[in-house]
Amino acid sequence: MTGTPDRSAEHSGRIVISVDAMGGDAGPTAVVAGIAKSAEKNERIAFLLHGPEDELAPLVAKRRILKDRVVIRHADKVVTMDDKPSQVMRNGKGTSMWSALDAVKNGEAAGVVSCGNTGALMALSMLRLRKIPGVNRPAIAILWPSRNPQGFNVMLDVGADVRADAQDLLQYALMGTSYTRNSMDIARPRIGLLNVGTEEHKGSAELKEAHALIADNASAADYDFVGFVEGSDIPGNVADVIVTDGFTGNVAIKTGEGTASLLRTAVKEAFEYSFMSKLAAILAYSSLSRLAKRLDPRRVNGGVFLGLNGTVVKSHGGADATGVSAAVKLAFRLAEQGFADKLAARVASAVERTQDAATAGDTRSTSE
Numbered sequence: 001m002t003g004t005p006d007r008s009a010e011h012s013g014r015i016v017i018s019v020d021a022m023g024g025d026a027g028p029t030a031v032v033a034g035i036a037k038s039a040e041k042n043e044r045i046a047f048l049l050h051g052p053e054d055e056l057a058p059l060v061a062k063r064r065i066l067k068d069r070v071v072i073r074h075a076d077k078v079v080t081m082d083d084k085p086s087q088v089m090r091n092g093k094g095t096s097m098w099s100a101l102d103a104v105k106n107g108e109a110a111g112v113v114s115c116g117n118t119g120a121l122m123a124l125s126m127l128r129l130r131k132i133p134g135v136n137r138p139a140i141a142i143l144w145p146s147r148n149p150q151g152f153n154v155m156l157d158v159g160a161d162v163r164a165d166a167q168d169l170l171q172y173a174l175m176g177t178s179y180t181r182n183s184m185d186i187a188r189p190r191i192g193l194l195n196v197g198t199e200e201h202k203g204s205a206e207l208k209e210a211h212a213l214i215a216d217n218a219s220a221a222d223y224d225f226v227g228f229v230e231g232s233d234i235p236g237n238v239a240d241v242i243v244t245d246g247f248t249g250n251v252a253i254k255t256g257e258g259t260a261s262l263l264r265t266a267v268k269e270a271f272e273y274s275f276m277s278k279l280a281a282i283l284a285y286s287s288l289s290r291l292a293k294r295l296d297p298r299r300v301n302g303g304v305f306l307g308l309n310g311t312v313v314k315s316h317g318g319a320d321a322t323g324v325s326a327a328v329k330l331a332f333r334l335a336e337q338g339f340a341d342k343l344a345a346r347v348a349s350a351v352e353r354t355q356d357a358a359t360a361g362d363t364r365s366t367s368e
Helices: 007-012 027-041 053-061 085-091 096-105 118-128 166-184 205-221 246-271 275-283 285-294 321-336 339-367
Strands: 015-020 045-051 070-074 111-114 139-145 152-156 190-194 224-229 241-243 303-306 312-314
Touching (some): 015 027, 027 053, 045 053, 053 070, 070 096, 085 118, 096 111, 111 321, 118 303, 139 166, 152 246, 166 205, 166 321, 166 339, 246 275, 312 321, 321 339
Parallel strands (some): 045 070, 111 312, 152 241, 190 224
Antiparallel strands (some): 139 152, 139 303, 303 312
16 A cells, blocks of 8 residues: 555644655764755655654754654664665664655555665565556656756666566656656656667667557557657757666766766866956856756755655765755655555556457457
8 A cells, every 4th residue: 555644644734754864874964954954845744754763852852843743763773875685675674764664554654765775775665565566677767957848857767677678668658657747747748768879770679679669558658759869868858758777777877977076076176277267256156056056966866766555765875954855855745646646557557458458469369
């Protein structure tokens, strides 16, 4: 079952987000500061905070905005960045990550946010929440700054699983459509399949098969398929959703992060080069501020795990308060719109269409 807010949250009109306070590089201090930012901006949000109570209680008490908005759920064990997913699945009970996921499983919260170990979070999410029926491999979807009017494109998978066959890529397209529709209010998203070129004869056999499957399902699933796209189209305006396998997607996102960091450093060094360049920086301050904001990865912090019975948002391990708040905002919006249930319904509908088509094919073969 997907998580719904607990009764106390319903009486207050608030949606409860379950937050793993441990595991991030900056520790629980940044997490508590992040949820405080979210509480200041959104009166309709409340939190279940998971971790050692003796460590979390003083941090929460310092934030007046969190009074009566946070319930601490004690968990004395922590999943570290070095823990292997297989070990966490066997020994993770009692950790803050396990506790945070169980709050959604038990219907106490509408979504999970964690800065912890990505592999462990995905493994525990599949163990505690289970995959949506019909989903073979869950995917991680991220927002990528783009030239589209909405300012971002959705890309998936970016690392949940390095493998993906044609059927998996079709499911990513369906899940990406639902995510884009609910997070960006785009009624009919444009889907692009990442390849080494836009020509239909290029790419592996699996990509060509996926191309045909995604094209065949476009009308029934209410999306527009633009065909193959290239790496340069990821931040472009030809598609709203970029579909790829987890290996390629993870390489792309890490490359993008590195390039953005290089660009920020290069611009800073250029304007610090001389007295005249420093003067120019002062004159261009407002424009530089807009550029810095557009390149700030904290604004799009939060990868969503798609294909699970519940909303799980993975915050960057190095996120500060601003980054954590962005991840919480994303989890809240998806929970508010009942995204997990809508996604399950979309996948179920696609599975039903596939089964009907297979049955029709078997019937034709028999009659022939």
